[in-house]
Amino acid sequence: MADAQTPASVAEAKQALAAADYLADESAALVSFLAQRLGKPVLVEGPAGVGKTELAKALARAGGRELIRLQCYEGLDEAKALYEWNYRKQLLRIQAGGEAGWEDVHDDIFSAEFLLERPLMQAIASSDPVVLLIDEIDKTDQEFEAMLLELLSDFQITIPELGQVAASSMPIVVLTSNNSRELTEALKRRCLYLWLDYPELEREMEIVRLHAPDLPETLARRLVEVVRMVRELDLKKPPSIAETIDWARTLLLMGAEDIDRETFEQSMSIIVKHRTDIDLVAERVGMKLAEPVRPQS
Amino acid sequence: MPSPYGPRAESGPPGLAAKLLGFCEELRGEGVAVGTSEILDAFAALEQVPWASQDDFREALAATIAKSQEDRRVFELLFERWFFRAAEAEAIERGVGEEGERHEGGERLDIEELREQIRQAIVAGNDGEMRDLARLAIAAFGRQGEGSGVVGVDVQRIRRTLELSAGTQPRAEDGAAALPPIDREQLNRFERHLRRELERELIERTETLPPSRPLAELDRALPTSPTQDLAAVHRAVSQMKRRLATLGHEQRGRRKAQTVDVRRTMRASLETGGVPMHLRYRPKRPRRPEIYVLCDVSTSVTSASVFFLSVLHALHDSFRKLRSFVFIERISEVTEVFEHERDFTEIARRISSEGGVADVSGYTDYGRVWLEFLTEISDDLDPRSTVIVLGDARTNGREPHAEVFAQIAERAGRLFWLNPEPKLYWNYGDSVMAAYERHCDGAFECWTTRHLENFVNVVAGGVPAAD
Numbered sequence: 001m002a003d004a005q006t007p008a009s010v011a012e013a014k015q016a017l018a019a020a021d022y023l024a025d026e027s028a029a030l031v032s033f034l035a036q037r038l039g040k041p042v043l044v045e046g047p048a049g050v051g052k053t054e055l056a057k058a059l060a061r062a063g064g065r066e067l068i069r070l071q072c073y074e075g076l077d078e079a080k081a082l083y084e085w086n087y088r089k090q091l092l093r094i095q096a097g098g099e100a101g102w103e104d105v106h107d108d109i110f111s112a113e114f115l116l117e118r119p120l121m122q123a124i125a126s127s128d129p130v131v132l133l134i135d136e137i138d139k140t141d142q143e144f145e146a147m148l149l150e151l152l153s154d155f156q157i158t159i160p161e162l163g164q165v166a167a168s169s170m171p172i173v174v175l176t177s178n179n180s181r182e183l184t185e186a187l188k189r190r191c192l193y194l195w196l197d198y199p200e201l202e203r204e205m206e207i208v209r210l211h212a213p214d215l216p217e218t219l220a221r222r223l224v225e226v227v228r229m230v231r232e233l234d235l236k237k238p239p240s241i242a243e244t245i246d247w248a249r250t251l252l253l254m255g256a257e258d259i260d261r262e263t264f265e266q267s268m269s270i271i272v273k274h275r276t277d278i279d280l281v282a283e284r285v286g287m288k289l290a291e292p293v294r295p296q297s
Numbered sequence: 298m299p300s301p302y303g304p305r306a307e308s309g310p311p312g313l314a315a316k317l318l319g320f321c322e323e324l325r326g327e328g329v330a331v332g333t334s335e336i337l338d339a340f341a342a343l344e345q346v347p348w349a350s351q352d353d354f355r356e357a358l359a360a361t362i363a364k365s366q367e368d369r370r371v372f373e374l375l376f377e378r379w380f381f382r383a384a385e386a387e388a389i390e391r392g393v394g395e396e397g398e399r400h401e402g403g404e405r406l407d408i409e410e411l412r413e414q415i416r417q418a419i420v421a422g423n424d425g426e427m428r429d430l431a432r433l434a435i436a437a438f439g440r441q442g443e444g445s446g447v448v449g450v451d452v453q454r455i456r457r458t459l460e461l462s463a464g465t466q467p468r469a470e471d472g473a474a475a476l477p478p479i480d481r482e483q484l485n486r487f488e489r490h491l492r493r494e495l496e497r498e499l500i501e502r503t504e505t506l507p508p509s510r511p512l513a514e515l516d517r518a519l520p521t522s523p524t525q526d527l528a529a530v531h532r533a534v535s536q537m538k539r540r541l542a543t544l545g546h547e548q549r550g551r552r553k554a555q556t557v558d559v560r561r562t563m564r565a566s567l568e569t570g571g572v573p574m575h576l577r578y579r580p581k582r583p584r585r586p587e588i589y590v591l592c593d594v595s596t597s598v599t600s601a602s603v604f605f606l607s608v609l610h611a612l613h614d615s616f617r618k619l620r621s622f623v624f625i626e627r628i629s630e631v632t633e634v635f636e637h638e639r640d641f642t643e644i645a646r647r648i649s650s651e652g653g654v655a656d657v658s659g660y661t662d663y664g665r666v667w668l669e670f671l672t673e674i675s676d677d678l679d680p681r682s683t684v685i686v687l688g689d690a691r692t693n694g695r696e697p698h699a700e701v702f703a704q705i706a707e708r709a710g711r712l713f714w715l716n717p718e719p720k721l722y723w724n725y726g727d728s729v730m731a732a733y734e735r736h737c738d739g740a741f742e743c744w745t746t747r748h749l750e751n752f753v754n755v756v757a758g759g760v761p762a763a764d
Contacts, residue, residue, distance in 0.1 A: 026353075030360065037345045
């Protein structure tokens with residue numbers, strides 16, 4: 001199944017991701033490399049906002065593949081995830097072809113033409129290789145997970161009326177989970193596992209610099225340090241990488257030279273989004289920031 | 298440059314399969330679910346990565362074998378132990394040593410040159426080279442007086458001898474260009490190599506492996522003091538909360554014992570001309586029990602109690618009503634404290650200062666507690682209520698009043714006892730567990746978070762208590 005885009009080594013996979021504006025760490029690069037070589041789905045877990053979804057998007061960009069996304073939520077069922085028969089069209093067909101025999105109509109209305117393809121089906125049926133992102137799988141219930149098993153291990157879907165639809169090109173499947181519940185063993189067994197955590201200081205610096213290239217390096221370092229300080233507190237929602245980038249851009253817009261107490265309090269709401277968190281952060285982090293500014297003013 | 302260490306010990310493919318299987322076996326022993334399919338995946342993955350790179354090797358194994366963060370943690374601990382001790386274990390078995398060559402290598406080496414090489418390797422961040430040089434450095438400096446026997450001390454001694462320190466380098470000798478600064482992180486890496494090599498040598502010298510103890514339960518025990526590790530407490534609570542939040546889901550798929558919703562069935566039958574083709578069922582409502590918790594807060598069991606109460610209150614959504622009481626000699630209701638206070642330490646402080654539960658001696662008086670509990674809220678108890686007692690059942694020689702306890706058990710729907718002591722200690726000394734256990738619907742030992750979690754599952758899920 002190795003097509004032209006499959007990377008030959010881990011380093012190559014990492015480069016490809018970097019070219020798609022995603023700075024992967026060693027394990028992320030390795031797992032995405034393995035996923036492509038072994039043709040296995042990847043289960044990505046980690047706190048909110050560390051770039052789980054972004055990894056799938058970057059894989060799509062890097063491989064020149066189309067991204068098909070299935071956003072999971074409670075109550076998601078196969079009619080919305082897999083396929084559905086187009087009842088209206090079937091009815092029309094029955095009414096329009098009044099003189100045709102029962103056998104003809106019966107075979108006819110259960111053909112691909114009357115099938116509404118939902119994301120999973122689309123990914124399987126697509127003739128070009130795709131990246132299938134099943135986002136926040138932990139939001140669904142266990143029955144849905146069970147339904148995914150056939151897809152994940154054999155890359156095929158069984159439709160009772162049509163038979164099996166097997167993938168014509170091997171999709172890269174990425175499942176993400178916020179770890180809000182334990183996924184079943186059966187699902188985990190079929191996947192490669194990747195735990196994404198908040199990046200280390202240097203890597204987060206690089207990420208910020210990549211997305212806000214105009215930000216001076218000293219300021220970027222300061223910003224990442226402050227964000228790391230905020231993450232250490234016991235917050236309801238610690239700031240994600242996306243929010244760090246947003247904050248960097250805000251600081252650029254504000255034309256800030258340094259992160260002092262005032263700038264921090266003005267722009268803090270970009271990285272902290274809970275009333276109680278804001279109080280806590282202002283108290284713990286804001287206080288620390290005041291000191292280096294004093295001698296200047 | 299010829300290798301100064303002589304021929305490499307064979308560590309090629311033939312032995313690896315067995316090593317890997319052994320490793321998986323060990324993981325299973327620690328409670329990580331490693332299936333055959335995972336092992337097959339691991340081999341498939343290893344075909345794709347260069348084995349020479351230790352990081353790739355480890356990550357490839359981790360991605361295919363360790364499928365949760367907890368598993369990953371155990372994996373890391375065992376990986377080190379298994380793969381880097383395995384070579385040494387074999388060396389001991391075969392009586393392989395490297396004595397002669399090492400000394401030769403050490404003596405031949407120019408110290409200044411070695412320093413320079415190490416510095417370069419650290420700055421370049423080349424792991425393989427660092428490791429080789431670490432061995433050389435140990436050969437060169439490590440043997441002056443046999444080493445202290447404490448690995449950490451030796452590491453620092455060698456580092457000082459090599460004049461390595463983080464940050465900008467203090468001096469540039471003889472007008473030579475200033476030495477490049479060494480990053481703390483990189484220096485740490487070199488120290489890790491030193492440490493590993495020293496450990497390796499120690500193993501060789503003493504011909505025994507450092508004792509390996511099972512990891513399970515090692516750090517999963519309940520907090521024994523409120524200040525111990527707050528983060529761990531919070532983590533355990535939030536984790537449990539998440540797991541319990543999805544408890545109902547398992548029940549959802551079961552069709553057994555469902556009741557037909559006549560009204561909805563009739564409505565649905567309109568589609569089929571009044572013939573009830575599809576039965577509609579009443580959705581299963583999760584059982585929301587009323588809970589009364591009685592917690593012993595005498596010094597021996599305080600933290601387990603407060604921790605347990607925190608967990609229950611974090612989960613108060615799952616219960617229709619939750620009232621908590623603490624007791625030592627007397628009983629006192631603390632429901633409010635938990636409603637208003639989130640911080641674990643603060644709760645512990647308030648309970649001890651405002652509870653007013655200790656009269657004179659500060660020793661638990663179970664008998665009196667039952668009497669007080671019964672007079673205070675016996676009217677509220679009904680078959681839907683669940684009473685949970687957490688205590689070690691150590692009466693300090695006072696009257697246990699088991700008959701009063703039996704009355705409580707009779708009025709309440711369910712009565713559970715959690716004992717923070719391992720089952721082995723029950724009924725020893727002044728523990729009268731047996732007298733109370735007879736009246737309970739279930740008595741559980743509860744000294745790890747896992748015990749607690751199991752128990753909360755039983756209570757919140759309404760699943761019949763299994764022992």
